[in-house]
Amino acid sequence: MLEQIIEELPRFFSYYNLLFFAKALGVTFALSAIGCVVGFTLGFTLAAVRLTKRPVAAPLRVAVTLFVELFRRIPFLVTLMLVFFIFQALNADLSMFTVALISVCVIATAFIAEIVRSGLESVHQNQWDAAATLNFSYWQTLRLVIVPQAWKIILPPVFGFFVLFIKDTALASQIGVVELAFAGKTMNNKGFSAALVYGTVLALYFALSYPLARFGKFLETRLAPTRDR
């Protein structure tokens, strides 16, 4: 088998194949990166909205809760189909990539909103009380007091989620988006040995997710330092 792989190598790493993989990697990277950034930003916002106590925001809170609870429970593939058919019903002519991108953003937002909510709620009520009596606004309380203390609860599961999430973008191949998993399947169908093809795919996924995990660790030490007593 090893001989076969060595024999395939020059053909496998041809210019066009490399280009094909590079493009696929770019798609996976774009889906992951945009999903992570949008998911983090919107997820944080939704979590903050969910924690407000003001009566006027009640309908908004209900909407956010529904969104979060719904999309955390629907399998990724089903969300993908849902987004696909909704836009089709609306006669919106979106590319498959856009459909996949919207889906990953929706999913990342829902999951991260829940992680952030539980992180913010882990900060003791007495910190809210102290901030309130000092006349902090809701957003000042979050920004100056609650979020800085919640980082160490929020960051590990968020980056854990990101790593899972990068892998889940592979499901976009199901609606024909040419990303890494799709590229692997195509190359395999072209006759290259599975070990070579999926070995390459594995290495590329690793190359995406490992730096992300390191970045998570870096943020943890920066934003949630442990102090000597």
Next chain:
Amino acid sequence: MPQLEIVDLKANYGTHTVLERINLNVEKGEIVSLIGPSGSGKSTLLRVLMGLLPPIAGEVRIEGRRLDYNSRDQLRAIRSQMAIVFQQYNLFQNMTVLDNVTVAPIKVKGRPRKEVEDYAIRLLEKVGMGAKLKSYPDQLSGGQQQRVAIARALALQPGIVLLDEVTAALDPELVNEVLDTVRMLAADGMTMFIVSHEMGFVREVSSKVVFMDGGHVVEMGSAQQIFDTPMQARTREFVGKILRH
């Protein structure tokens, strides 16, 4: 005119009434102590005054002006007039001692940092914490944290300071360092509302003592009157129990 007037104040936790018909006046410079058994509503009264638990009936007036706890603007005015020090200190765990004291004047009041820091350092020196400016709350003892919390309350230059069982969470050895700080405030003429179980201290500093039970004010008067010649049977029973040891 009293600095603070509480008229027929009532508050509930859910459907359960925790304060009823509270009537109380506090003159400028007075030190009013609230005593009574656990669950009698002493701490709740302070939480209501700070707007952490909105009253459902009655009035609070500061310098004659009636204040509405349901109005956000007036709630801000109330909270800039009064400051509270909590039993569990409630210092911001993510900030240094200095930042804990300066954050509200800088971020909420928008005062210049340099000026606020100079004043904060003077306050922290006054409470004996001038050497710990860069420490974090979890690096300090309970007594030290509580003194920082007092400095934080004073940094906004409130007219009235509410002290909610400020020594209850402390080791006996640390109680005095905090009480000394409160004595210092008393000597400065600060108007204070004190909830405390340190009866010797209450007797020493209070200009008025209020005995509460079951969400009501049972009796109020001078320290001497409440401790030595209580009028009500319930007060006599309480005072008798706590003074026996």
